[in-house]
Amino acid sequence: MPDYYPVYLNLAGKRCVIIGGGTIAQGKIGALLQAGCQITVISPDATPGIRQAAQRGDVTWLERTYQRGDLEGAFIGVAATNVWHVNREIFEEAEELGVLLNVVDDPDLCSFIAPSIVKREPVTLAISTGGASPALARKLRETLANAEALEWADLADVLAQARRVIKEKRVAIDPERWQCCITRDLLDMVQKGRSGEALEMLLSQLQNPETSGMCPDLAKCNTRSCQARQAARENKGRKREAVR
Numbered sequence: 001m002p003d004y005y006p007v008y009l010n011l012a013g014k015r016c017v018i019i020g021g022g023t024i025a026q027g028k029i030g031a032l033l034q035a036g037c038q039i040t041v042i043s044p045d046a047t048p049g050i051r052q053a054a055q056r057g058d059v060t061w062l063e064r065t066y067q068r069g070d071l072e073g074a075f076i077g078v079a080a081t082n083v084w085h086v087n088r089e090i091f092e093e094a095e096e097l098g099v100l101l102n103v104v105d106d107p108d109l110c111s112f113i114a115p116s117i118v119k120r121e122p123v124t125l126a127i128s129t130g131g132a133s134p135a136l137a138r139k140l141r142e143t144l145a146n147a148e149a150l151e152w153a154d155l156a157d158v159l160a161q162a163r164r165v166i167k168e169k170r171v172a173i174d175p176e177r178w179q180c181c182i183t184r185d186l187l188d189m190v191q192k193g194r195s196g197e198a199l200e201m202l203l204s205q206l207q208n209p210e211t212s213g214m215c216p217d218l219a220k221c222n223t224r225s226c227q228a229r230q231a232a233r234e235n236k237g238r239k240r241e242a243v244r
Helices: 023-034 048-056 084-097 134-144 148-169 175-181 184-191 195-207 227-243
Strands: 015-019 038-042 059-062 076-079 100-103 116-120 123-127
Touching: 015 023, 023 038, 023 048, 048 059, 076 084, 084 100, 116 134, 116 148, 123 134, 123 148, 148 184, 148 195, 175 195, 184 195
Parallel strands: 015 038, 015 076, 038 059, 076 100
Antiparallel strands: 116 123
16 A cells, blocks of 8 residues: 655646536535536536536536546546546556546555545544545544544634744744644634734744743744743643643
């Protein structure tokens, strides 16, 4: 089994060909549309969901079987025909054309595999077992979907705004200082609808060398003497002791 390289693809405006018209093929459409793909479905028959998507103009449905040459111009493809020799032909064409291909339930013919997704906008977690066990990937997804740690995703917009301001000012900030500033207090402010105040506080902590408990040198954090990092370590220690 290969070691897959995890990556997020920009599919906006890219052509995707899905060969197969069953429920699995239908299940691929939503995420690909959300990513901005231009989707062509090739199958002599299709689920009601695919037919409706074609009627809305969300996808192009070619009502026929796969033909060699169908992957021309595609960036990625999905083979979901349930016919091994057809999937093999699709795989061979994809290899010749350099098209990224996912063959459903056949990792040996895949150049990429689709992970299980946990999403809390705008943060996305992708989970993969490298094709070893889709059931385990699903179990992890369902477990992580309700994990308390995902609350931190609510800070993404404020952190992005602060990052833009810092880049425009060309201020050198140690990455460790960012970690010190990502606090529960900051998260609470955002979740209570006080994003403007949270942004002001974050920018002040990042840029003010006199911020209480943090390193006076913005560009080089001394983690040993930084009170904020020390407090975080102590808090983790207390949590571990409580678990025991």
